[in-house]
Amino acid sequence: MAWQSTKILLMSVEVDEKTGKKVIHRYVKSKSKGTGKNTTNKKLTLKKYNPILRKHVLYKETKYK
Numbered sequence: 001m002a003w004q005s006t007k008i009l010l011m012s013v014e015v016d017e018k019t020g021k022k023v024i025h026r027y028v029k030s031k032s033k034g035t036g037k038n039t040t041n042k043k044l045t046l047k048k049y050n051p052i053l054r055k056h057v058l059y060k061e062t063k064y065k
Helices: none
Strands: 007-015 022-030 045-050 055-061
Antiparallel strands (some): 045 055
């Protein structure tokens, strides 16, 4: 897909305490255009505040399926 050349998909998988089902949260970030960065085999991780869950969530880079 064309958007994958400029964007990175980050996902977080949580288990809902009430229902016991998996809840998937997605976050899309633009790729950096900086030079000289070593990105070989390193996956991006971000810790962002999720207002729905009211806590900080760790998002990890994944491939779109």
